Amino acid sequence: MIILSLLLDAGLSVAQDPHYSNFLFALPYLNPSSVASIQDPRLSATYRNQWPAMNSAFVTYCANYIQPVETMNSAFGVNLIHDNQAQGAIIQTSLEGVYAYSVQVSDMLRIAGGLGLSYFFQDVNENRFVFESDITGNHSGSEPVDYDNYKSGYGDFSLGINMNYDNRYYSGIAVHHLTRPVRHDGEPEFLSLSRRYTAHIYGKFDLFRWNRSRDVSLVPGFLFQQQGQYQELVYGANCEMNPFIFGLWARQDLRFNFDAVILIAGFSWKAYNFYYACDVNMKNIRFFSPGMGAHEVTFLYRFMYNGKRKKRGAVKCHGI
Numbered sequence: 573m574i575i576l577s578l579l580l581d582a583g584l585s586v587a588q589d590p591h592y593s594n595f596l597f598a599l600p601y602l603n604p605s606s607v608a609s610i611q612d613p614r615l616s617a618t619y620r621n622q623w624p625a626m627n628s629a630f631v632t633y634c635a636n637y638i639q640p641v642e643t644m645n646s647a648f649g650v651n652l653i654h655d656n657q658a659q660g661a662i663i664q665t666s667l668e669g670v671y672a673y674s675v676q677v678s679d680m681l682r683i684a685g686g687l688g689l690s691y692f693f694q695d696v697n698e699n700r701f702v703f704e705s706d707i708t709g710n711h712s713g714s715e716p717v718d719y720d721n722y723k724s725g726y727g728d729f730s731l732g733i734n735m736n737y738d739n740r741y742y743s744g745i746a747v748h749h750l751t752r753p754v755r756h757d758g759e760p761e762f763l764s765l766s767r768r769y770t771a772h773i774y775g776k777f778d779l780f781r782w783n784r785s786r787d788v789s790l791v792p793g794f795l796f797q798q799q800g801q802y803q804e805l806v807y808g809a810n811c812e813m814n815p816f817i818f819g820l821w822a823r824q825d826l827r828f829n830f831d832a833v834i835l836i837a838g839f840s841w842k843a844y845n846f847y848y849a850c851d852v853n854m855k856n857i858r859f860f861s862p863g864m865g866a867h868e869v870t871f872l873y874r875f876m877y878n879g880k881r882k883k884r885g886a887v888k889c890h891g892i
Contacts, residue, residue, distance in 0.1 A: 588800070589799060590620070590634075592618065593823070593849040594849040595795045596793055597870050597872065600636050600638060600649050601651055603686065603734060603772065604687055604746065605733055606684075606686070606744055607670055608645075608647050608684030608734060609734065610640050612875055613638060614637070614872060615636075616873070617634070618633070618634040618868065618870045619632075619633055619868070620867070620868045621866060621868075622866040624866075629659055630656070631656045634651070634654075635651075636652070637650050644673075647674075648670065649670035649671075650667070650668070650670070651667070652665075653666045661696065661697055664693070665693050667690060668688050669689050670686060672684050672687075672732075673686075681735065682736040683736075686734065689727070689729050690727070690728045691725065692725065694723060695723050696723055726754060727753065728751070728753050730747060730749070730750060731750060733745055733746070741773075741774075742774055742775065743772065744770075744772055747768070747770075748769075748770070749768055750767065752765055752766070753765050766799050766800035769797065769798045770797050772793065772794065772795045773794050774793030775792065776789050776791050777789060787812075788811070789812040790811055791809060791811075791812060792809040793806075795807070805824050808834065809821075815841060816837075816838070817840075818836065818837055819835070820833075821836065831853075831854060832855075835850045836848070843874045844871075845870075845872040845873070846869075847869070848868070848870075849868040850868075853865040
């Protein structure tokens with residue numbers, strides 16, 4: 573596939589952070605304080621392939637590990653993200669360390685604050701670019717591209733707040749790229765990275781509370797994200813029927829321009845959890861196809877403690 577020089581002139585400079593369809597299982601990436609709701613250590617990995625019909629133009633790999641420290645009312649986490657854009661023409665890798673501390677405000681309410689410290693590295697594979705002059709053979713008037721101007725590394729940090737009410741209802745807000753770090757994208761006016769704001773809320777409702785033998789729950793949720801001029805609303809619900817989970821969600825902007833319908837399915841077996849999400853593109857009826865949407869796979873392993881544990885305010889968080 574030919575990747576035009578427009579990616580250098582615009583795409584690199586206005587690129588957004590990666591996003592995930594199954595956001596309830598990506599909360600450590602969306603909000604550093606969300607790790608405070610974790611009770612047991614866990615390891616997860618996510619693979620996302622956006623627009624697979626276009627030869628996997630955008631592929632993202634994400635892995636994280638979360639370690640709660642009950643005696644400190646704290647939790648630590650590590651997020652690693654590797655993002656391939658335009659078939660590997662643009663490569664971004666980030667490593668983030670996360671810390672969250674929680675306070676029991678009342679019998680029902682627990683509040684946590686979180687901090688994320690990260691380092692980003694951006695690289696450009698010049699062999700993936702083909703310019704018009706390479707096709708026509710006319711190089712007159714064209715200037716050579718200095719690819720080093722598009723390679724950069726920078727530190728960054730984020731802050732978040734998370735609330736847990738009755739161990740069933742969760743909400744949080746976060747701000748990423750607080751200092752708007754400098755990225756060397758070749759043009760001075762595009763050096764500062766836009767802040768990313770997120771807000772989320774979700775809860776768990778047992779559908780058969782009077783019948784404990786029927787373990788069926790509904791988990792509705794809502795996510796808002798904004799970075800620069802890009803805005804995103806994701807809303808819907810998962811239905812948990814132990815050991816299975818099914819979900820139906822939608823994504824749109826604030827002008828009610830629908831982007832995708834998101835279908836989710838998964839199952840849990842002991843400490844092993846597997847989830848699959850499929851975006852069905854709704855932007856254009858001609859592209860009403862999973863091939864122009866996205867496929868997202870998440871694997872999560874929960875390390876279970878042996879024996880009885882002392883129960884505390886932060887319990888199992890269904891999203892992470």
